[in-house]
Amino acid sequence: MNANPLGAKLAKLLSSSLDDPKLRTSLVALSDFYSVNAVNARHNLRGDIERRGTEVNYEFMYELEKVNMQFLELEAEMNAMNSLCQEMQDRLNLANDKTEALLEQTDALREQSKICQVRQTIMEAFLERFTLSESEITILCSTAMDVTPSFFNALEHLENIHEDCNALLITEHQRAGLEIMESMRTYRSISYEKLYRWMQNECKNMTRPDGMMEVREVTKRATQALKQNDHFFKLIMEELVHVRRNAILRAFIDALTRGGPGGTPRPIELHAHDPLRYIGDMLAWIHQTVASEREFLESLLSSEKRNKDRGQIEIKLPKPSPLRLAESDMSDTEIIDSLLDKNLEGTARPLKSRVEQVLISQANAIQAFRISNLIKFYSSTIDKAIGSEATLSKTLHDISQSSMQVFYEAIGKQSADLLRRPETPGADLGPTSAVKEIVLQLKEIMKSFDTSFVQADEGNQDFAPILGAIVDPLFQACEIGAANQNTFNRAIFMMNCLHYVQTALIYPFTKHKVEELEKQIQEYVDIVVVEQHIVLLKQSGLAPLIQAMETKDEKVPLSSVPNMDAASISAVLSRLGYFLGSANVDLTSRLSKIVSSRLAKTISTQNLKLFVDAYRRMCEVIEDPRNGYDSPATILVHTADDVEKLLVEG
Template sequence: MNANPLNAKLTKLLSSSLDDPKLRTSLAALSEFYSVNAVHSRHNLRGDIERRGTEVNYEFLRELEKVNLQFLDLEAEMNEMNSLCQEMQDRLDMANDKTVTLLEQTDALREQSKICLVRQTIMEAFLDRFTLSESEITILCSTAMEVTPAFFDALEHLENIHADCNALLITEHQRAGLEIMDSMRTYRSISYDKLFRWMQSECSTMSRPDGMMEVREVTKKAMQALKQDDQFFRSILEELVHVRRNAILRAFIDALTRGGPGGTPRPIELHAHDPLRYIGDMLAWLHQTVANEREFLESLLGTERRSRDRGQAQVKLPKASPLRLVESNVSDVEIINSLLDKNLEGTSRPLKSRVEQVLVSQGNAIITFKISNLIKFYSSTIERAVGSDASLSKTLYEISESSMQVFFDAIGRQSADLLRRPDTPGADLGPPPAMKETVSQLKEIMASFDTSFVQIDEGNQDFAPILSAVIDPLFQMCEIGAANLSAFNRAIYMINCLYYVQSALVYPFAKQKVEELEKQIQQYVEVVVDEQHIVLLKQSGIAPLIQAMETKDGTTPLSSVPNMEATSVSTVLSRLDHFLGSVNLDLNSWLSKIVSSRLAKTISTQNVKMFVDAYRQLCDAIEDPKNKYEFPATILVRTADEVEMLLVED
C-alpha cells in the first residue's frame, strides 16, 4: 500500500469524474464569487464559502420575513371575510324562518295550478269530442247554407259524438251522456232532414237519359250519409227510381221514333222493314243503357266496379223494391241490381209489343231463327248484368221463347208440306230436291247459330231440338217416297239421304246428331250388304250348296244330301272362275249409286268378306271326312285363300 499523501490525493483527483452533476453545479456556484485563482484565495476558499453561505441565509431570512408579513395581512382579511359570511348566514337563516310559510303556500298553489291545467285540458278534449262548435251547428242546421264537404265533416263529428255517448252510459256520467245524446239527436234530425231535401233537388237533375252524367263527389257523400237513416235512404231511392225510370223510358221511345239529337242516330223504327236489324238495334240500345245505368248507379252509391262474370252474374235478386232491400241490410250490389230492374222496367212493354209484332208478321224460318238467336244472346248478356229475376230479363226470356216457338211453327209447316207431297226417288237414288232445299236452309241456320256467341255445351243442348225438328221429317218423307222400292234400292236411297244430311252437319254442336245418323246409315249398310250377299251367292251358283250345308241334320253326311254329290258340286264350282272374273264389276255397278265412296268401299269390302267366309265354310265341309267326299281336292277348283286373293286383287 502506497502511504504517500500526495499520491493518494492525485489518485483521487484523477479518478473523479468531471461529468458529475453535483460537481458541475458546485463549480458553477463557485465561479460566481471566486474569480482570481491565487494562492491566497485557495487558502481562504473554505472561509469564503462559509461566509458566502451565511450571506445567502441572511438574504433568505429577509425575504421570508416579507412573506410572513403578507400572510399575516391575508389572515386578517380572511378573519374579516369569515365574520361577514357568518353575518350573512345568520341573516339567511332569519329570512328562511320568515318565508317558509310563503313557500309552502306557493308550492300548494303551484300544485293546484297543475291540477287545474289538467282539468282544463280534459274539459277542452271533452267539449271537442262531445259537443259541436257554433260553426258546425250552423253548417248542419242552417237552410241558407248549401251542402258542401264541410257539412259532411260536421255530420261525421256529430255521428262520432252520438256513438261515443254510449261509452258514457256505462260510466258514472250517465246523465251527461243522456243529455248529450238528446241534443245530438235533435241536431241529427235537423241535419238529415236538410240533407234529404237537398238530395231530392239533386235527384231532379238526374234525368239525363244516357245515365252518363258526372256524379259530383258531394252527391256521393250525401248518398253514403243517407244510408245511416233507413227512412230517408228508402225515400231517396224511390225518388231516384221515379226520375230514372221516366228518363230511360222517354229516351227509349225517342230512340225508336225520333232518333238522337239532330237526327243522329236515325230513329230505330225507320228500319222496321228489316226485322233483324230493327230488333237488333232495340236490344243493342237496351244493352248499352244497362251498362251506362249500372256505371251511373255505382258511381252514385260509391261502390267499386265489379266483374260481371264473378259478381253480378251470380246475383239472384228477390222481387223486392229498394225499400225491402234497405230493410234487409243487403249489399250495395243487390241494391244496384234492384235499382237497375226498377229503372229499366218501363222499357219491357214497348220492347215486347214491337218484337211480337215483328214475329207475327214474319214467315221466313231462317229470319225467325236469327231473330230468336239474337234475342237469346242479348237475353243472356243482360241477365248477367241485372239478374234473372229482373223484369227486363223476364221479358227478354218470354220474347226469346216466343220467337223460338214461331220458328218451330214455321219449321212444322214446312215439314207438314213435305209429308203431304213427298218426293219420289229418282233413277239415281240420290237425295230429292226438297231435301236439298231444306238442308240448304239448315246450313244457313247452323251458320247463324255458330256465330251467335253461344257456349258449346249450351249449343249442344239448345240446338238438338232444332236439328230434330228439321231433319226427322225429311227422313220420314224419304221413307214414304221409297215405299215402293225394293229393299236393296230403298236402303241405298236412305243411305244417300242420310249421308247428304250428315255431310252438312259440320259444326261441333251437331256432333250428337251426326253420331245418330251414322248409326242409321250403318243399319241401312247392313241391309245392302245382306241383300247383295244373297245375290252374290246366287250368281256364283253356290247358294244351293250353302243352303244344303246349313239345313242338313247333324248325322247325315253332306255328300248324301240330294244335289250335293261330288259330281254336282264339282260342276257348280267349275263355273266359279267365270263368276270371280266379273263379280267386282257387278259390285261396282250396283254400288255406283251410293254417293259416298267411303260407304261404297265399306259395303264392297264386307260383301267380299262375307262371300269368302261362306266359300271357306263350304270348302271346310267338303274337306271334312265326316261328309265322305273322296278326293276333295279334285272337287275344289279354288281354295278359299285363292278366291279371297282374286277378289281383293280385282
C-alpha cells in the same frame, strides 16, 4: 491587516464595481442634491442625506395619516351599514314570520290551479269530442246554408259523438252518455232531413237519358252519408228510381220514334221492315243504356275504396251509425243491381210488344232463328250486367223463348208439309229436292249459330233440339216416300239421304248428330250388304248349296242330301269361273246409285269377303270326311284362296 483606514477605504472604493445597478441608482439620486461639485457640499453629504431621509419620513407619515383618517371614516360607514343591514334583517325576519301562512296558502292555491288547468283541458277535450260547436250546429241545422264539404265534416263529428256515447254507456258514465245521445239525436234528425231535402233536389236534375252525367263529389258524399240512415236512403233511392226510370223510358221512346238530336241517328222504327236490324237496334240501345246507367250509378254510389282504386278523389265518409239495422245492410253492388233493375224496367214493356209484333209476322224459319240467336246473345249479355232476376232480364228471356217458339212452329209447319206430301225417290235413288232444300236451310241455320256467342261447351246441348226438329221429320218423310221401293233400293235411298245430311254437319256442335247418323247409315249398309250377298250367291249358283249346307241335319252326311252329290256340286262349281271373272264389275254396277264412294267401296269389300267366307265354309264341309265325299279335290275346282285372290285381291 492594513493599519491605514484611509488606505483601506480607498482600496474598498477602488475595488467596487461601477456596474452595480444599486450603485448607479444611488449616484443618480445624489446628483440631484447639488448643482455644483463644491468641497463644502462633499463635507455635508452625510448630513444632507440624513436630513433628506428625515424629510421623506415626515412626508410618508403625513400621507399615512391621511390614509388612516380615510380608514377611520370607512370604518364608521361600515358600522353604520352593518347597523342598517341588521335592522333590515330584523325587519325581514319579522316580515317572514308574518307571511309564512300566506306563502303556504299561495302554494296550496298554486297546486289547485294546476289541478284546475288539468280539469279544464280534460273538459275542453270532452266538450270537443262529445258536443258540437255553434258553427257546426249552424251548418247542420240551418236551411239557409247549402250542403258543402264542411257539412259532412260536421256530420262525421256528430256520428262520432254517437259512437263515443256508446262507449260511455259501458262505463260508470252512463248518465252522461244517455244525456249527450239525447241532445245529439235532435241535431242528427234535422241534419239528415236537411241532407235528404238537398239530395232530393239533386235527383230531380239527374234527367239526362244516357246516364253520362258528371256526379259532383259533394253529391257522392251526400249519397254515402244517407246510407247511414235507412229511412232517408230508401226514400232518396225511390226518388232516384222515379227520375231515372222516366228519363230512360222517354229516351227509349224517342229513339224509336224520333231518333237522336237533329235526326241522327235515325229513328229505329224506320227499320221495322228489316226485322233483324230493327230488333238488333233496339237491343243495342238497351245494352248501351245498361252500361252507361251502371257507370253512372257506380260513380254515385261507389264506396271510398272503389273510388281510390279508380284513381278518383277520396271521399271521406261518416262512420257507420250504430243505429242502422243489420238486416237492411246491402253492399254497393247489390244496391246498384237493384237500381239498375228498377231504372230499366220501364223499357221492358215497349220492347216486348214490338218484338212480339215482329215475331208474329215471321214465317221464315231461318229469319226466326237469326232473331232468336240475336235476342239470346243480348239476353245473356244483359244478364251478366244486371242479373237474371231483373225485370228486363226476365223479359228478354220471355221474348227469347217466344222467338224460339216461332222458329219451332215454322220448322213444325215445314215438317208437317213434308210428311203430308212426301217426295218419292227418283230413278237414281239420290237425295230428293226436299232434302236438298232442307239441308240448304240447315246450313244457313248452322252458320248463324256458329257465328253466335254461344259457349263451345254449351253448343252441342243447345243445338241438338234444333237439329233434331229439322232432321228427324225429314228422314221420316224420306222413309214414307220410299215405302214402295224394294228393300235394296230403299236402303240405298235412305243411305244417300243420311249421307247427304251428314256431310253438311261440319261444325263442332253437330258432332253428336254426326255420330248418330253414322250409326243409322251403318244399319242401311248392313241391309245392302245382306241383300247384295244373297244376289251374289244366286248369281254364282252357290245359293242352293249354301242353303242345303246350313239347313241339313248334322247327323246326315251332306252327300246324301238331294242334289248335293259330288256330280251336282261339280256341275255348279264348273260354272263358277265365269262368275268370278265378272263379279266385281257386276257388283260395282249394282252399287253405282250409292252417292258416297266410300260407302260403295265398303259395301263392295264386305260383300266379297262374305262370299269368300261362304265359299270357304262350303269347301271345309265338302272336305270333311263325315259328309261322304270320296275325292273333294276333284269336286273343288277352285280353292278358297283362289276365289279370294280373284275377288278381293283382284
